[in-house]
Amino acid sequence: MIELMVTLALIVILAALAAPALREYAIKSNLRNIGNEFTAGVLRARNEAISKNTCVTMCMSNTTDNALPACKTTDTDWQVGWIAFLNTSCNTTIAGPTAIEDVIFVRRSVGDQYFLNSQASTPRRKLTFNSRGYPGLTNADEFDLVYSVVNDPMTSKYAFNICLDKLGRTRTISTDSSC
Secondary structure, eight states, rough: HHHHHHHHHHHHHHHHHHHHHHHHHHHHHHHHHHHHHHHHHHHHHHHHHHHTTOEEEEEEBBBOOOOOBBOSSSBBBBGOEEEEETTTOOTTTTOOOOGGGGEEEEEEEOTTEEEEEEEEOOOOOOOOOOTOOOOSSOOOOEEEEEEEESSSSHHHHHHHHEOOTTSOEEEEEESSSOO
């Protein structure tokens, strides 16, 4: 019985020591996954525009499960999810796909613990790539990916910015730098 109690005590101590490291690993992993999914979405939208020789729009999602996806017209947080669709008219003010066949992909919400904010002076809710893959940006754009709130220690440790240049390429940088 004493050996069992000692073994259980050691297990509890080791679990208490490992729990913070596991939490940090989960947060860091989720941040990287969300960032990778966003940059992959940008790359896929750009590649679809080039391969189909038409415009493709990627925007913040304002989607319900039973409706045709639409673009969100307010807010700055891409955590709500994003959609990409064919935009054959190359209309930069389009509110979403006109038919379900035009939808390329839909990314559901990333949850309310992670924030992917557009840092542009006029918040970017939509990217429209032309048939050559250019997003039509006048300057480089920046998306800030953080965990929970800005003053959270996990944010200062693992958050990063995603830069999108005028050619539609992305790269990640630390939060203390700007694009």
